[in-house]
Amino acid sequence: MVELRNVSVTYSNGVDALHDINLKINDGEFAFVVGDSGAGKSTLIKLLLKEITPNTGHITVNGFNLEKLPKSKAHKLRRTIGFVFQDFKLINTMNVYDNVAFVLRSIDAPIKYIRNRVPYVIGLVGLKDKAKCYPNELSGGEQQRVALARALVNDPQLIIADEPTGNLDPKNKFEIIELLKGINECGTTVLMVTHEHELVRYFGGRTIRINAGKIAFDDYIG
Amino acid sequence: MKLSSMNYLFKQGVRNIWTNRIMSVASFCILLVSLLMIGFTLVFVANINQFISGVENKNEVVIFLEEGIEDADISAMENTLKYTENVESVTFYSKEEALEGMKADMENADELFGYIGDDNPLPDAFRIRIADISQISGTLMEINRMKGIDTIKSPTDFINIMTNLKHFVGIVSLVILCALVLASLVIISNASRASVDIRKREITIMKFVGATNTFIKVPFFVEGMLIGVLAGVIASVCTYFGYVELVKMLSQDTTILSILSVNGFIPVGNIIWKLSLGYIAAGAFISAVGTVLSTRKYLKV
Numbered sequence: 001m002v003e004l005r006n007v008s009v010t011y012s013n014g015v016d017a018l019h020d021i022n023l024k025i026n027d028g029e030f031a032f033v034v035g036d037s038g039a040g041k042s043t044l045i046k047l048l049l050k051e052i053t054p055n056t057g058h059i060t061v062n063g064f065n066l067e068k069l070p071k072s073k074a075h076k077l078r079r080t081i082g083f084v085f086q087d088f089k090l091i092n093t094m095n096v097y098d099n100v101a102f103v104l105r106s107i108d109a110p111i112k113y114i115r116n117r118v119p120y121v122i123g124l125v126g127l128k129d130k131a132k133c134y135p136n137e138l139s140g141g142e143q144q145r146v147a148l149a150r151a152l153v154n155d156p157q158l159i160i161a162d163e164p165t166g167n168l169d170p171k172n173k174f175e176i177i178e179l180l181k182g183i184n185e186c187g188t189t190v191l192m193v194t195h196e197h198e199l200v201r202y203f204g205g206r207t208i209r210i211n212a213g214k215i216a217f218d219d220y221i222g
Numbered sequence: 223m224k225l226s227s228m229n230y231l232f233k234q235g236v237r238n239i240w241t242n243r244i245m246s247v248a249s250f251c252i253l254l255v256s257l258l259m260i261g262f263t264l265v266f267v268a269n270i271n272q273f274i275s276g277v278e279n280k281n282e283v284v285i286f287l288e289e290g291i292e293d294a295d296i297s298a299m300e301n302t303l304k305y306t307e308n309v310e311s312v313t314f315y316s317k318e319e320a321l322e323g324m325k326a327d328m329e330n331a332d333e334l335f336g337y338i339g340d341d342n343p344l345p346d347a348f349r350i351r352i353a354d355i356s357q358i359s360g361t362l363m364e365i366n367r368m369k370g371i372d373t374i375k376s377p378t379d380f381i382n383i384m385t386n387l388k389h390f391v392g393i394v395s396l397v398i399l400c401a402l403v404l405a406s407l408v409i410i411s412n413a414s415r416a417s418v419d420i421r422k423r424e425i426t427i428m429k430f431v432g433a434t435n436t437f438i439k440v441p442f443f444v445e446g447m448l449i450g451v452l453a454g455v456i457a458s459v460c461t462y463f464g465y466v467e468l469v470k471m472l473s474q475d476t477t478i479l480s481i482l483s484v485n486g487f488i489p490v491g492n493i494i495w496k497l498s499l500g501y502i503a504a505g506a507f508i509s510a511v512g513t514v515l516s517t518r519k520y521l522k523v
Contacts, residue, residue, distance in 0.1 A: 049430065050521060071522075072435075079432035089427045093241045106433035108224050150431065 001027050002158065002191065007057030009213075011044050017043040019091060019213040021057070025191060025206075027157070030184040032200045033193045035210035039192045044210065048191075049081065050074045056142065062157045079107055082151025082188075086163035088143040090135040097131045100149045103155075107154065117153060125149045125179060132180060141172030147178055152188075154206055161192040165199065177203055231437065232304065235444025242400050245417040246449060252413045253453040253509055254460075256406030257501050262462050263402060263495070267395035274388040281355045283362065283376040285348040290368045299370060302470070303350060308361040310351040320344040345372055355381050411512045414446065418516040425520040442513045450509030454502030459520055461497060465490050 002025040016039045024033050035041050046052045047059055050066050059066040062080040069077060090099050101118045109117075122131050125145040135143055143165060151159050161180060165173035177192075177199060184190045187211040194200065200207055204222020206213060239246045285303075287296065296314065303312045315323075321342050325335060350359050350365075358378055365374065418425075428438045469487045 075429075075432045075434050078430060081432075083430050085430075089423070090428070091424050091427055092422075102428075103435075104433045105227065105230055105427065105430060106437050108227050111226055154432070 001056075001060065002063070002189070003060045004047070005028055007047065007054045007059060009040075009052065016213055018047075018054070018210075023049045023208065023215065023218070025189060027189055028184070029066045029206060030181065030189050030190045031192070031206040031208055033191060033208045033210065034195060034197060034200055035216075036195065039210045040213045041195075041210055042162070043156060043162055044215075045193060048160060049083070050077055055128075058203065066188075079154060080157050080161040082154065082156035084147050084151050084159065084161040084164045086146070086166040088135070088167075089145045090143055090146055092135050094165065095132050095134050096138070096146050096149075097126060100153050103150055103153050121153045122146075124152065124159070131204050138171075140168050141175065144168060144172070144176055145179070148176070148183075152183060152207075156188065158189045158191065162191065163194055164192065165196060167193065175197060226477055227328065227437075228440075231440040232444050234441040237505075238441055238445045239448060242417060242420070245413075246445070249413045249417055249446075249509065250449050250453050251408070252409055253450060253505055254457055255455060256402075256410060257505055258460060259456040259503075260399065260402050260406065261457060261497055262464075263395065264467060265488075265493060267391065267494065270391050270395075271388065272488055274384050274391065281352040281358070281377075281381065283350050283352060283358075283365075283374060285350065285365065286372045286376050287346040287348070288370050288372045289345060289466060291346065294473070295370050299368060300348065303348060304364070304370060306364055308353050308357050310353040313349045315347045315349060317342050317344045317346050320347065330419065333500055334430065339361045356385060407508065407512075408409075410508055413514065414509065414512040415516040418442065418513060418520070422520045425517060426523050429521065429523040439514050439517055443510050443515050446510035446513030449504065449506035450507065452505075453509070454505035455499070457501045457505070458494065458498035462490060462494050462499075 002023070004021050004023045007018060007021040008016075017139035020058060033044065043052070043099050046055060047060050049071060050071065053066070060096075061077060064077045064080075066077070076212050091102070096100065100122060101114050104114045104117065109195055117133065119128070122128060127142060127145055129143060130138060134202065135146065138146065144167075145170070147164075151161075164176055164180070168176065173196070177214075180190050180192060181203070181218055202221060205222050207217065207219065262273050281306070287299075294466055300312055300314055304311055324344070325332075328334065352361060358381060359450065362374060362378070365371070425438055469490070473486060
């Protein structure tokens with residue numbers, strides 16, 4: 001569960017990024033976060049990952065009270081979150097298998113578990129035959145699937161996808177969202193940030209629109 | 223952390239050297255040159271100090287006695303000298319021994335000394351060795367008070383110059399070494415920063431997927447340490463062969479060595495082990511710590 005209460009963020013340069021935000025996303029929900037550039041979407045993600053701390057307000061993510069969580073322990077929170085970036089952010093020197101396995105290795109998972117879990121997740125995103133390929137040998141859509149597999153492998157409670165379709169062609173855009181919907185149906189909360197209104201209208205569901213640092217709309221559409 | 227994880231991280235460190243081979247080679251070369259500069263400066267200073275100490279050890283004072291001095295007075299003087307503070311040894315050279323010695327050293331002695339006949343112009347003398355060369359002035363003042371002394375021949379001025387020179391070389395070499403170490407640290411830290419900079423994206427990704435700082439740092443530490451150890455080993459080999467060749471080349475011209483009256487350079491066996499250990503330890507430490515410190519700013523994500 002994600003909960004923000006009276007959260008405000010003002011950057012050191014005086015920019016009022018978020019103002020008095022109140023938001024609650026329940027376990028198992030799928031929510032789109034939409035808004036124009038500079039609306040405050042990225043700031044919201046940074047807050048949820050404890051990359052920054054708010055000036056005022058309280059944030060709870062997957063049972064972690066971020067006020068009380070020191071930065072040095074942020075990895076504990078991040079292990080409960082799967083994160084998908086717009087530019088995929090794969091490690092180019094690792095093949096698909098290692099990019100996905102890396103997450104489990106970093107949490108000291110047993111080797112046997114890694115050997116079973118990683119091929120399974122790579123299979124889920126449809127890249128079973130490309131496990132030994134390096135990121136630069138894959139198409140944009142395939143790279144984003146690897147990023148999805150990496151986000152999924154640790155069986156997270158929450159997946160945050162930041163413009164995951166931004167760099168993809170229309171066919172891949174739909175496929176990635178279908179995958180995210182499938183993951184959500186298995187019980188994982190999904191928060192997808194996008195500025196592509198057509199996609200939101202097509203898939204429908206809970207939509208939160210941020211405008212000038214405030215929540216301008218929060219309801220179900222479609 | 224589990225043993226299997228440590229094993230994985232160690233392998234990652236080794237793999238990173240190859241994956242980032244251009245930066246690895248650059249770091250290695252910078253480290254190697256820095257170590258060699260410092261190492262050769264140390265070897266040079268050690269040899270200079272040995273030369274100076276060798277010259278300093280020529281601490282012999284010759285006391286010429288007055289003409290016609292009695293044997294009893296000579297014995298009394300010898301006893302007094304033996305118990306004088308800072309005098310290590312006393313040897314009496316009679317005028318006859320001095321003449322024989324001179325004849326032995328000169329090629330045309332018979333012709334030259336034939337004119338003299340039985341009349342020996344050389345004086346009796348004591349040769350004494352000084353224990354602490356820096357205290358020579360006080361010792362000579364005390365000896366000068368004794369009766370029956372004609373003149374005293376001592377290398378006081380030369381010894382003072384050598385003592386000052388040793389002091390000067392010590393300070394200059396310390397300053398040069400400090401400057402070299404400082405410059406090396408700056409260059410090496412820049413090299414490791416550049417090496418880490420190109421992987422900031424990798425570090426950021428690791429942070430976002432929940433890796434701990436230790437998990438991220440260990441491969442960098444292993445990578446830096448291995449490069450440092452390798453640079454240390456190669457620096458040792460270069461120093462060994464470089465020093466042996468240099469000594470061989472300089473030893474061919476014995477003029478300088480004979481002027482300085484020293485036996486030669488420090489044998490390579492006496493320095494290479496200590497230097498190699500220093501190279502490897504310093505290389506591994508500086509490189510590993512430098513690399514890990516360079517990751518710090520990217521770990522703040």
